[in-house]
Amino acid sequence: MKYWFLIRAYVKYQIRALTAHGVHSPFVYNFIKEVLEDKRSFYAFDEIASLRKKLVADNSTLEVQDFGAGSHTTSSSTRSIQDIAKHAGRTAKYGRLLFRMVNYFKSKSILELGTSLGLGTSYLAKANEHAKVISIEGSAHIARQAAANFDSLGIKNIEQLVGNFDEVLPSLLQKKKFDFIFFDGNHREEATINYFNWALPYADHQSVFVFDDIHWTQGMENAWNSIRTHEAVTCSIDLFYFGIVFFNPEIKEKQHFVLRY
Numbered sequence: 001m002k003y004w005f006l007i008r009a010y011v012k013y014q015i016r017a018l019t020a021h022g023v024h025s026p027f028v029y030n031f032i033k034e035v036l037e038d039k040r041s042f043y044a045f046d047e048i049a050s051l052r053k054k055l056v057a058d059n060s061t062l063e064v065q066d067f068g069a070g071s072h073t074t075s076s077s078t079r080s081i082q083d084i085a086k087h088a089g090r091t092a093k094y095g096r097l098l099f100r101m102v103n104y105f106k107s108k109s110i111l112e113l114g115t116s117l118g119l120g121t122s123y124l125a126k127a128n129e130h131a132k133v134i135s136i137e138g139s140a141h142i143a144r145q146a147a148a149n150f151d152s153l154g155i156k157n158i159e160q161l162v163g164n165f166d167e168v169l170p171s172l173l174q175k176k177k178f179d180f181i182f183f184d185g186n187h188r189e190e191a192t193i194n195y196f197n198w199a200l201p202y203a204d205h206q207s208v209f210v211f212d213d214i215h216w217t218q219g220m221e222n223a224w225n226s227i228r229t230h231e232a233v234t235c236s237i238d239l240f241y242f243g244i245v246f247f248n249p250e251i252k253e254k255q256h257f258v259l260r261y
């Protein structure tokens, strides 16, 4: 059932998605040319790809917490690192996109909700070694494995917080300002809208919010529609797996783009 929803959403996306030719906004045109279509390869890409390969071959197991409705921890189970590496994060293509976005927007203070094994975090951190990345993960054993992965890549600019987003995020947002937030955990309608609403008061003109899995379910589609149509959002981009929102007031007329990636 879930997959049918995703397949239908993907067909709709393919029909609507534009390339740079159909885009008149200079802001979005530049984003397509300099971020989406940037084919450069960076040393970090190979390093992270090797780590991914190692994790995909690792059949040792970890105890993981499952986050149930309302995002309270409901139970724990055992999963292989192999299985987590294959299913919990996006492919390298989207990791490279995170890297290029941090580079392009010169983001310095980055937050990630959902570390998992830290592949996405590594792209964010390697994009700018002077930036600080804070990443939150609820499963302590997964977070420990991610820490070992960061060490193996020699990454020093990541701070890990272990706990439920519901408990960690509100006080963190009061203490620290972020210019780039990657929302990649607890892909449920209500939770996603809550995280957006909690982060919104601290957003400014430069802020970039990236949401993962915006078409995963009807609930995530609803969450994405309510986020992208929020009055504070001046421009939104749908890349099918990622939804990106901007708050730049220089974009006078609210714009929404479905772009091919």
Ligand SMILES: C[S@@+](CC[C@H](N)C(=O)[O-])C[C@H]1O[C@@H](n2cnc3c(N)ncnc32)[C@H](O)[C@@H]1O
Pocket (backbone or CB within 6 Å): 065, 067, 071, 072, 088, 089, 090, 112, 113, 114, 115, 116, 117, 118, 119, 120, 121, 136, 137, 138, 139, 142, 163, 164, 165, 166, 184, 185, 186
């Ligand atoms: C999709 S994975 C993150 C993938 C990672 N960002 C990447 O790019 O490789 C989502 C992670 O969020 C964690 N998570 C889900 N709900 C949570 C919650 N309410 N509080 C804390 N962690 C949560 C899960 O344990 C899981 O490891």
